[in-house]
Amino acid sequence: MLEKDKLSRIAQQVLGLSHADQMEVLIASSDEHLTRFAANTIHQNVSERDVTVRVRAVFGKKMGVASSNDLSDVALRKLVETAEMVARFQKDNPDFRSLPEPLPVQEISTAFVQATASCTPEERARGAAAICALSWENGLQAAGAFSITARELLVANSLGVLAYHCNTIANIVAVVMGEDSSGYGSAASIDVQTLDPEAVGWVAVDKALRSRSPNGRAHPSSIKPGTYTVILEEDAVADMLTTLGFLGFGALAMQEGRSFMNGHLGDRISGGNITIWDDGHDERGIPMPFDFEGVPKQRVTLIENGIARGVVYDSFTAGREEGKVSTGHSLPAPNTSGPLPLSLFMAPGQATKEQMLASTERGIWVTRFHYTNPVHPVKTVLTGMTRDGTFLIENGQLTRPLKNMRFTESILEAFSRAEMLSSEPRLIVNDWGGTGTCVPAAKINGFRFTGTTEF
Amino acid sequence: MRDLCNRALDLARVKGATYADMRIVGRSVQEITVKNGVVQELALNSTQGFGVRVVADGAWGFASSHLLAPAEVDRIAALAVQIAKAGALARVADVDLGPAEVHVGSYRTPVEIDPFAVPLNDKVSLLLEADQEARAVKGVAVAESSLTFIRENKTFASTEGSYIEQEITESGLGLVAIAVGEGEMQQRSYPNSFGRHQGTAGYEFVHKWDLVGHARRIGEEVVALLSAPQCPAGVTTIILDGPQLALQIHESCGHPIELDRVFGAEAAFAGTSFLTPDKLGTFRYGSDVVTITADTLTPGGLGTFGYDDEGVPAQKTDIVKNGTFVGYLTSRETTSQLRHTHPHAPARSNGSMRADGWNRIPIVRMTNVSLEPGTWTLENLIADTDDGIYMIMNKSWSIDDKRLNFQFGTELAYKVKGGKLGQMLKNATYTGITPQFWGSCDAICRADHWHVWGTPNCGKGQPGQTAHTGHGAAPARFRNVQVGVMK
Numbered sequence: 047m048l049e050k051d052k053l054s055r056i057a058q059q060v061l062g063l064s065h066a067d068q069m070e071v072l073i074a075s076s077d078e079h080l081t082r083f084a085a086n087t088i089h090q091n092v093s094e095r096d097v098t099v100r101v102r103a104v105f106g107k108k109m110g111v112a113s114s115n116d117l118s119d120v121a122l123r124k125l126v127e128t129a130e131m132v133a134r135f136q137k138d139n140p141d142f143r144s145l146p147e148p149l150p151v152q153e154i155s156t157a158f159v160q161a162t163a164s165c166t167p168e169e170r171a172r173g174a175a176a177i178c179a180l181s182w183e184n185g186l187q188a189a190g191a192f193s194i195t196a197r198e199l200l201v202a203n204s205l206g207v208l209a210y211h212c213n214t215i216a217n218i219v220a221v222v223m224g225e226d227s228s229g230y231g232s233a234a235s236i237d238v239q240t241l242d243p244e245a246v247g248w249v250a251v252d253k254a255l256r257s258r259s260p261n262g263r264a265h266p267s268s269i270k271p272g273t274y275t276v277i278l279e280e281d282a283v284a285d286m287l288t289t290l291g292f293l294g295f296g297a298l299a300m301q302e303g304r305s306f307m308n309g310h311l312g313d314r315i316s317g318g319n320i321t322i323w324d325d326g327h328d329e330r331g332i333p334m335p336f337d338f339e340g341v342p343k344q345r346v347t348l349i350e351n352g353i354a355r356g357v358v359y360d361s362f363t364a365g366r367e368e369g370k371v372s373t374g375h376s377l378p379a380p381n382t383s384g385p386l387p388l389s390l391f392m393a394p395g396q397a398t399k400e401q402m403l404a405s406t407e408r409g410i411w412v413t414r415f416h417y418t419n420p421v422h423p424v425k426t427v428l429t430g431m432t433r434d435g436t437f438l439i440e441n442g443q444l445t446r447p448l449k450n451m452r453f454t455e456s457i458l459e460a461f462s463r464a465e466m467l468s469s470e471p472r473l474i475v476n477d478w479g480g481t482g483t484c485v486p487a488a489k490i491n492g493f494r495f496t497g498t499t500e501f
Numbered sequence: 502m503r504d505l506c507n508r509a510l511d512l513a514r515v516k517g518a519t520y521a522d523m524r525i526v527g528r529s530v531q532e533i534t535v536k537n538g539v540v541q542e543l544a545l546n547s548t549q550g551f552g553v554r555v556v557a558d559g560a561w562g563f564a565s566s567h568l569l570a571p572a573e574v575d576r577i578a579a580l581a582v583q584i585a586k587a588g589a590l591a592r593v594a595d596v597d598l599g600p601a602e603v604h605v606g607s608y609r610t611p612v613e614i615d616p617f618a619v620p621l622n623d624k625v626s627l628l629l630e631a632d633q634e635a636r637a638v639k640g641v642a643v644a645e646s647s648l649t650f651i652r653e654n655k656t657f658a659s660t661e662g663s664y665i666e667q668e669i670t671e672s673g674l675g676l677v678a679i680a681v682g683e684g685e686m687q688q689r690s691y692p693n694s695f696g697r698h699q700g701t702a703g704y705e706f707v708h709k710w711d712l713v714g715h716a717r718r719i720g721e722e723v724v725a726l727l728s729a730p731q732c733p734a735g736v737t738t739i740i741l742d743g744p745q746l747a748l749q750i751h752e753s754c755g756h757p758i759e760l761d762r763v764f765g766a767e768a769a770f771a772g773t774s775f776l777t778p779d780k781l782g783t784f785r786y787g788s789d790v791v792t793i794t795a796d797t798l799t800p801g802g803l804g805t806f807g808y809d810d811e812g813v814p815a816q817k818t819d820i821v822k823n824g825t826f827v828g829y830l831t832s833r834e835t836t837s838q839l840r841h842t843h844p845h846a847p848a849r850s851n852g853s854m855r856a857d858g859w860n861r862i863p864i865v866r867m868t869n870v871s872l873e874p875g876t877w878t879l880e881n882l883i884a885d886t887d888d889g890i891y892m893i894m895n896k897s898w899s900i901d902d903k904r905l906n907f908q909f910g911t912e913l914a915y916k917v918k919g920g921k922l923g924q925m926l927k928n929a930t931y932t933g934i935t936p937q938f939w940g941s942c943d944a945i946c947r948a949d950h951w952h953v954w955g956t957p958n959c960g961k962g963q964p965g966q967t968a969h970t971g972h973g974a975a976p977a978r979f980r981n982v983q984v985g986v987m988k
Contacts, residue, residue, distance in 0.1 A: 087592055092964070095566045114548070129545075135543065167587035171587040193964070302679070304642075419897050477770065497906055
């Protein structure tokens with residue numbers, strides 16, 4: 047960690063070199079470590095340190111961006127010169143108004159836990175070894191990863207913005223496999239001390255064992271594609287919600303006419319028990335108090351009791367609409383994807399997962415999805431496979447393991463058929479990008495499966 | 502560079518490493534995007550750093566840093582060994598790299614026009630012209646055109662005595678047009694899906710694909726799609742164009758032949774493979790007309806280089822020969838592992854270890870995995886098809902974690918009836934099981950229809966890595982395929 051003072055000095059040095067009308071400096075520093083295991087052995091074990099300085103130079107309505115991870119004086123000077131040279135080649139961007147003015151930013155000191163940042167290779171190895179040992183004792187093979195991330199972000203600009211944030215993330219995932227069965231467990235936290243690798247491993251082991259008979263001879267059985275009641279665990283719900291965020295919760299998608307929210311603000315677009323929002327300050331997620339322009343994040347209600355309420359903005363998209371201001375959701379410039387929600391929450395319900403199961407006469411239990419992909423963005427149709435723990439539910443019990451199935455279903459329509467939501471939302475860290483989604487499990491009726499596979 | 506490499510390798514040995522290598526990588530990327538007449542992105546990004554990979558106490562360790570300085574090199578080399586020794590706590594068997602690979606050499610991508618020397622003004626003008634052409638079509642809501650240029654300089658050194666320097670240059674371009682209607686959105690891309698086709702080449706690559714010359718057609722097609730009928734559901738014959746077939750190859754062949762994946766190394770994230778070692782040499786992957794190769798020597802391919810990222814030279818490998826599965830993408834470690842059960846398998850890696858930058862370890866990745874061309878022209882193939890659908894350009898993709906059940910969607914499709922192209926169709930999708938699908942391939946277009954398509958966004962590994970892979974493909978026909986999955 048370089049810490050705020052050093053990052054601020056670098057930022058001021060860069061701004062001091064500028065000849066542009068306006069300049070923005072974004073510095074991202076990270077220490078990332080990951081211990082990976084497969085076939086009950088640690089097979090990859092890595093550590094990385096990086097610092098990237100990204101400069102946006104503005105001349106009138108022309109912008110140029112350059113980035114580098116060389117912090118030498120010579121390199122920083124060259125970086126500023128490059129960004130300014132690129133800007134001078136630019137054409138005017140009519141949507142550009144100004145870099146943001148400074149606004150008060152709340153510091154979230156609890157987002158960084160020293161114990162997480164200090165987690166050693168030996169501690170990670172012991173955690174991975176515990177999962178491997180548990181799997182081996184049960185005649186199974188474990189695969190997974192134990193990762194530790196410590197990040198800093200500083201945004202400064204020539205108008206006086208200076209925002210700094212640091213955070214840690216500890217994440218454990220485990221996939222445990224038998225000959226024809228598998229199970230999955232995961233846990234994530236800002237504080238590594240709250241994670242129990244063996245408990246994560248046991249969830250995965252338990253599912254892998256349930257997927258086979260006591261004598262190991264039973265194979266998962268097939269079930270015909272069709273519509274079924276499903277109980278989706280939190281990882282599966284998070285997958286659907288993250289996709290929604292990417293497809294249409296950003297203002298650029300609305301302005302280009304390709305969002306599912308277009309023409310529907312104020313309308314019911316999902317179930318009355320569905321409320322979704324984005325909040326970078328909520329410490330149940332992975333807190334991030336400002337965006338990549340240094341604008342403080344606002345809590346934005348996206349869907350409220352099934353009604354489409356709003357989308358997230360950055361300074362560009364806000365500048366295009368009278369009366370709109372940035373909600374603090376920009377990505378690093380230049381950004382052609384527009385603003386995106388990176389701290390999504392879905393409101394919980396009242397049921398436990400056990401109650402959801404007990405209430406289901408016939409259905410399918412889904413642990414998580416694999417390789418989901420939008421098929422029709424405006425209709426929010428998503429396809430993907432189930433994975434690592436798919437079971438038939440009969441009369442309130444998990445009765446037998448099933449071969450994995452392909453679904454092709456509209457996310458919003460599926461949510462509108464959510465009969466029950468669990469009472470305890472869980473933080474799920476997204477595979478790429480270090481962001482998180484906090485969601486309940488969901489019991490959904492009439493969920494459409496369109497195919498099966500051979501395992 | 503050599504001094505720093507020797508310093509790191511020597512220290513790693515002193516600390517207890519039985520093997521060590523070091524990669525120093527510098528990457529420069531230039532990206533330009535024009536969207537609806539406005540230059541949205543004009544950026545020059547660079548990153549540099551180094552990584553040290555070691556085997557100590559029989560286990561792997563890797564550490565990396567952006568700071569290329571002697572004291573930091575010492576710290577990182579020692580940390581890599583510490584990490585390896587910690588990992589030995591959960592070690593089932595010692596890492597076995599097989600016979601030594603000792604190579605001293607260099608490689609540089611053949612480039613006619615240095616893309617970084619072409620004036621920025623020329624590039625911006627090209628994109629603005631393509632944008633103007635696309636949006637001249639009434640109904641085009643969004644046009645986004647882009648250029649990407651990458652140059653990567655890398656140095657590899659190992660305790661076995663290898664020292665290799667490479668310079669890889671890539672050029673990419675693309676155009677996407679979007680039209681929106683009531684509850685509907687359609688897109689068309691050129692030359693490849695999601696607006697980006699890329700190759701290891703210079704600016705001559707941009708000239709070859711003529712973005713401006715195709716922009717208006719793309720705009721016209723995307724608007725027409727809004728009012729086209731939905732692709733019907735049913736079991737029928739399909740013909741896939743080159744770009745869609747390239748992604749089919751990538752997902753249903755390229756990934757399951759990654760030998761590290763076969764041995765479970767990716768089980769926690771990307772998955773495993775149905776192509777288990779017992780199938781090597783005997784399994785019917787496809788029909789007799791299906792021959793697939795992996796070739797790091799293919800000119801212009803995104804998977805083309807001189808040496809892989811553990812110093813193994815570029816080469817060509819048979820993967821599927823006249824329908825029979827015969828080969829994997831391998832590394833030194835996985836080659837040794839395979840020979841435990843298949844003593845007649847090749848004794849050496851075929852050079853498929855690739856790392857995404859200085860801060861990632863090399864893992865088995867696709868290089869250029871290609872379907873060899875056949876004997877048909879597209880015109881004759883369509884004329885020979887009584888009833889079917891011709892599908893063009895990928896729009897959506899998904900496959901299970903062993904690479905069996907897949908589902909794809911394409912941007913555009915045409916009904917084929919009585920040997921003629923007929924009505925335009927939208928939202929075309931098809932699904933299948935990999936060996937049954939490839940077993941239904943009965944015709945492939947010939948070499949003059951064959952291109953190496955670039956897939957610059959392949960994800961794998963924890964932490965995540967993005968690989969740039971190449972796939973040679975010519976249009977091909979498949980029988981008895983389920984189409985029209987979306988209701």
